[in-house]
Amino acid sequence: MTASLVRLGRWVTDHVILFIGLLVLLYTLLPVFVVVLMSFDNSADLAYQFSGFTWSNWTAPCSSYGMCDALTTSLKIGLLATAGSTMLGTLMAFAMVRHRFFGRSIANVTIFLPMASPEIVMGSSLLALFVSMGFAGQLGFGTILIAHIMFCLSFVVVTVKARLAGMDGRLEQAAMDLYANQWQTFWRVTFPLVFPGILGAALLAFSLSFDDYIITNLNAGQTQTFPMFVWGVSRKEIPPQINVVGTAMFLISLLVVFAAGLTHRRGSRAAA
Amino acid sequence: MTTVTEVARETTGQDVAEQPARRGWLAYLLLLPGTAWLALFFLVPMATLVATSLYDPTGTLETGYRLTGAFSNYVDAIRTYGSEFWRSLLYAGLATGFALLLGYPLAYAIVFKSGRWKNVMLVMVIAPFFTSFLIRTLAWKAILSDHGFVVSTLKSVHILSSDGRLLATSVAVVTGLTYNFLPFMVLPLYASLEKVDPRLIEAAGDLYAPPLAGFWRVTVPLSMPGVVAGTLLTFIPAAGDYINVELLGTPQQTMIGNRIQGLFGAGDYPAAAALSVTLMVLIVVMVMAYIWRAGTEELL
Amino acid sequence: MRARPGAAAADSTQTEPASSGADLRLEALTKRFGAFTAVRDLSLRVPAGSFFALLGPSGCGKTTTLRMVAGLEEPSAGDIFLGDRRITTLRPYKRPVNTVFQSYALFPHLSVEENVAFGLKRQGQRRVGEAVTRMLDLVELSGYGRRRPAQLSGGQQQRVALARALINSPQVLLLDEPLGALDLKLRRQMQIELKRIQTEVGLTFIHVTHDQEEAMTMADTVAVMNAGVIEQMGPPAELYDNPATTFVANFLGQSNLVSGRVAHVSGSVLEVDVQGATVLVPTVRARVDSGAAWVGVRPEKVFIERAGAERDDGVNTLAKGTVSDVSFSGMSTQYLVRMPWGQELTVFEQNTGARRLLAVGAQVDLHWRPEHTFVLDADEPELAGVEQQDLAGSRVGSTKPA
Numbered sequence: 001m002t003a004s005l006v007r008l009g010r011w012v013t014d015h016v017i018l019f020i021g022l023l024v025l026l027y028t029l030l031p032v033f034v035v036v037l038m039s040f041d042n043s044a045d046l047a048y049q050f051s052g053f054t055w056s057n058w059t060a061p062c063s064s065y066g067m068c069d070a071l072t073t074s075l076k077i078g079l080l081a082t083a084g085s086t087m088l089g090t091l092m093a094f095a096m097v098r099h100r101f102f103g104r105s106i107a108n109v110t111i112f113l114p115m116a117s118p119e120i121v122m123g124s125s126l127l128a129l130f131v132s133m134g135f136a137g138q139l140g141f142g143t144i145l146i147a148h149i150m151f152c153l154s155f156v157v158v159t160v161k162a163r164l165a166g167m168d169g170r171l172e173q174a175a176m177d178l179y180a181n182q183w184q185t186f187w188r189v190t191f192p193l194v195f196p197g198i199l200g201a202a203l204l205a206f207s208l209s210f211d212d213y214i215i216t217n218l219n220a221g222q223t224q225t226f227p228m229f230v231w232g233v234s235r236k237e238i239p240p241q242i243n244v245v246g247t248a249m250f251l252i253s254l255l256v257v258f259a260a261g262l263t264h265r266r267g268s269r270a271a272a
Numbered sequence: 273m274t275t276v277t278e279v280a281r282e283t284t285g286q287d288v289a290e291q292p293a294r295r296g297w298l299a300y301l302l303l304l305p306g307t308a309w310l311a312l313f314f315l316v317p318m319a320t321l322v323a324t325s326l327y328d329p330t331g332t333l334e335t336g337y338r339l340t341g342a343f344s345n346y347v348d349a350i351r352t353y354g355s356e357f358w359r360s361l362l363y364a365g366l367a368t369g370f371a372l373l374l375g376y377p378l379a380y381a382i383v384f385k386s387g388r389w390k391n392v393m394l395v396m397v398i399a400p401f402f403t404s405f406l407i408r409t410l411a412w413k414a415i416l417s418d419h420g421f422v423v424s425t426l427k428s429v430h431i432l433s434s435d436g437r438l439l440a441t442s443v444a445v446v447t448g449l450t451y452n453f454l455p456f457m458v459l460p461l462y463a464s465l466e467k468v469d470p471r472l473i474e475a476a477g478d479l480y481a482p483p484l485a486g487f488w489r490v491t492v493p494l495s496m497p498g499v500v501a502g503t504l505l506t507f508i509p510a511a512g513d514y515i516n517v518e519l520l521g522t523p524q525q526t527m528i529g530n531r532i533q534g535l536f537g538a539g540d541y542p543a544a545a546a547l548s549v550t551l552m553v554l555i556v557v558m559v560m561a562y563i564w565r566a567g568t569e570e571l572l
Numbered sequence: 573m574r575a576r577p578g579a580a581a582a583d584s585t586q587t588e589p590a591s592s593g594a595d596l597r598l599e600a601l602t603k604r605f606g607a608f609t610a611v612r613d614l615s616l617r618v619p620a621g622s623f624f625a626l627l628g629p630s631g632c633g634k635t636t637t638l639r640m641v642a643g644l645e646e647p648s649a650g651d652i653f654l655g656d657r658r659i660t661t662l663r664p665y666k667r668p669v670n671t672v673f674q675s676y677a678l679f680p681h682l683s684v685e686e687n688v689a690f691g692l693k694r695q696g697q698r699r700v701g702e703a704v705t706r707m708l709d710l711v712e713l714s715g716y717g718r719r720r721p722a723q724l725s726g727g728q729q730q731r732v733a734l735a736r737a738l739i740n741s742p743q744v745l746l747l748d749e750p751l752g753a754l755d756l757k758l759r760r761q762m763q764i765e766l767k768r769i770q771t772e773v774g775l776t777f778i779h780v781t782h783d784q785e786e787a788m789t790m791a792d793t794v795a796v797m798n799a800g801v802i803e804q805m806g807p808p809a810e811l812y813d814n815p816a817t818t819f820v821a822n823f824l825g826q827s828n829l830v831s832g833r834v835a836h837v838s839g840s841v842l843e844v845d846v847q848g849a850t851v852l853v854p855t856v857r858a859r860v861d862s863g864a865a866w867v868g869v870r871p872e873k874v875f876i877e878r879a880g881a882e883r884d885d886g887v888n889t890l891a892k893g894t895v896s897d898v899s900f901s902g903m904s905t906q907y908l909v910r911m912p913w914g915q916e917l918t919v920f921e922q923n924t925g926a927r928r929l930l931a932v933g934a935q936v937d938l939h940w941r942p943e944h945t946f947v948l949d950a951d952e953p954e955l956a957g958v959e960q961q962d963l964a965g966s967r968v969g970s971t972k973p974a
Binding site for chain 3: 469471472474475476477478479480481482485486489490493494
């Protein structure tokens with residue numbers, strides 16, 4: 001009898017951490033539930049309460065004035081910023097991992113600093129730069145893009161670096177032993193192996209860019225991105241359509257992460 | 273880690289071989305575009321910010337600014353906004369502490385206790401991060417609203433007085449801060465705990481350490497790099513945040529970020545710049561002290 | 573066809589030395605992982621103070637058994653006793669048992685001293701400096717106390733792991749293939765070291781390994797394990813000399829196994845018909861006394877002579893073989909001899925220089941003394957225990973018992 005009590009006690013202590021972890025996980029997902037719920041809300045008010053169910057937000061998501069324009073702007077900036085920061089960052093990562101050079105620690109610090117600075121400081125310093133250079137009247141798409149590439153760079157470098165550093169250099173030696181020149185080795189061996197890291201970095205960069213508010217707001221001039229739109233309406237009535245976008249973003253990111261995991265696992269199984 | 277790397281590790285019984293590092297100009301060529309971008313749009317702006325903070329405070333966008341070495345901007349800034357600085361550091365500290373308290377069990381559960389569900393749980397931690405954080409913070413407005421579930425429950429248990437609120441209080445702001453930066457705490461913790469060899473924990477048990485002692489003496493010390501990284505990645509952005517105050521708080525909870533934003537909006541660039549630089553210096557000093565105490569090799 | 577009663581028992585047959593420690597007893601120990609049974613109804617007794625080796629190929633369940641004794645796995649059924657104390661369900665930190673892990677599992681964030689002192693500190697002892705110094709001296713690592721594990725070589729790490737476990741004077745010390753990661757020379761050295769330490773300290777050592785030479789060198793008692801059960805247990809010489817199953821015969825060293833049929837039992841001698849020849853076997857060395865059987869003899873016990881040459885009376889002979897391969901390896905020569913019925917037998921001959929090496933194609937007769945023969949149950953697979961050997965195992969043909 002005491003044996004089964006002991007067994008029960010053991011089960012509880014073994015699982016209590018998992019239970020706490022799940023509670024915390026629920027805590028992180030709680031707002032997401034609310035977002036999904038509110039996307040079906042049939043009214044838009046500042047009190048942000050659920051008044052009634054409707055599909056109309058989903059069927060006509062752009063009915064909120066200005067939202068879809070802002071969304072488009074954010075998407076454009078996101079794609080461009082991702083392309084720019086991923087390219088520049090990948091080059092840097094290769095240099096940091098594969099080459100010895102003078103000034104490596106300085107490079108390390110320079111890459112680390114943007115990740116460790118508060119956004120308000122980065123955003124305001126960029127604004128100060130633009131103003132002092134005389135571009136105070138031309139703040140807009142271009143300046144936003146510049147800012148986004150800047151703060152995404154560090155994250156790309158760190159992500160690709162990690163992937164590259166974990167790669168076995170002897171694979172490339174094996175390729176060259178089998179008559180592949182430098183270029184072929186890079187494209188047929190190095191690049192495919194690093195690609196998941198680059199892809200991950202690109203996804204990270206996109207989400208950082210799409211979601212940025214503080215830096216963007218300071219450097220946007222008259223242009224409006226989606227986070228700026230949300231901010232704007234949050235002072236007045238909150239159109240439930242923004243939750244449609246929020247829910248869609250959540251679902252898409254789930255899909256992407258699952259797809260990434262699946263292809264990685266299939267790739268590993270194929271390689272095994 | 274790829275299967276190939278694992279195989280390499282197995283067959284050689286040692287860590288994967290060092291890459292053949294090449295000296296030469298190619299490195300600089302690869303580094304050039306990215307470093308140039310960072311130099312131009314991060315380092316130079318920082319310098320400009322410092323310069324702006326020393327502008328004549330009476331300048332405006334119309335009349336232009338003159339660099340006058342006006343250190344008085346700093347004195348004014350600290351005198352006027354001292355309480356906001358303290359509050360920012362306090363809120364950020366609290367948020368970091370709570371994030372650690374909540375994030376550590378979650379990371380631990382994912383690494384050691386989740387079994388088949390590990391990847392699912394990890395996805396569930398990461399996925400909300402990709403959803404607009406403004407929208408999620410707005411959702412907290414609904415959750416903590418006066419007619420909402422949380423407030424009603426707390427009132428009925430008398431933790432909250434019958435006319436008390438959660439919204440528009442510092443509790444809401446800290447909750448929002450904790451929530452926003454939780455993934456930044458959980459992911460480094462996860463990465464660090466993942467590297468802990470479970471056989472070490474077995475060895476601790478074999479050597480007469482009950483589970484709690486084994487956790488405290490083996491797991492925790494080995495996860496310190498993750499703790500350091502997580503607390504830094506949480507505290508620093510939290511100190512400069514202003515969004516949570518705007519959405520969930522009142523002017524009574526103003527943080528330094530709000531002030532900076534406001535001053536920039538009003539065109540008072542010298543004062544705003546002075547505040548920014550002060551914040552940056554404060555953070556750098558605290559981070560240096562923290563790292564010096566906690567040890568730094570694993571960070572970079 | 574049926575095994576002789578009492579011949580192949582799995583209980584220890586050795587007399588226990590007088591000792592102050594406690595015997596370790598496993599009773600019907602079973603461990604299942606889902607549908608897979610790793611350890612099946614295992615019973616054995618390890619006398620206190622002995623050096624006991626659990627030997628077997630990978631996957632045979634020996635590590636699982638060890639972990640159950642350590643408390644790191646919970647048995648599905650059965651019991652473990654330390655003396656009179658039932659420790660089956662005790663947590664590892666409550667058992668007076670310590671483990672030297674295969675990967676050493678040294679705490680990387682602690683120094684060597686702190687690693688070694690870990691167990692004592694957890695038991696509440698405060699002043700451990702002297703004990704740590706004494707233990708480091710024992711494993712010949714004096715002066716290394718302040719270093720970190722990462723700064724030590726593999727052999728040194730292994731000794732720290734040993735010191736860390738020994739310092740607690742456990743009633744049983746478990747060693748999980750501790751020498752696996754060391755190179756050959758270091759391994760030989762450590763085998764002698766471990767044996768010396770065990771004799772000096774007088775603790776019960778249970779050593780798990782897949783290296784049969786290691787087990788035979790170090791242990792007082794060896795238990796050969798296969799697929800979750802113990803096939804034979806006893807002093808190394810006994811196991812080697814008189815194997816009870818084909819698995820043991822092939823796993824320990826090499827064996828020639830030829831199929832035959834028991835013709836006649838007269839007194840203390842078995843007569844077995846082997847491919848036309850009559851082979852004599854003392855009955856105490858036969859596990860079956862009728863029907864089909866395996867007749868076995870170790871390659872080093874076989875004399876190889878030119879066909880028709882004179883021989884002593886009373887030896888067993890298999891005649892008219894043809895040498896098919898000669899491998900000279902300095903100290904000895906390995907001959908492969910193809911017999912008329914197609915099977916290739918192995919002979920090891922020490923290069924005493926008394927005779928020139930035989931050439932491939934030579935016609936030879938094989939002789940050996942009857943007391944070196946052993947007879948095994950024909951139902952057992954003839955290749956059991958062979959695949960796990962390296963490529964120099966005996967190449968047994970595919971003939972089945974009659």
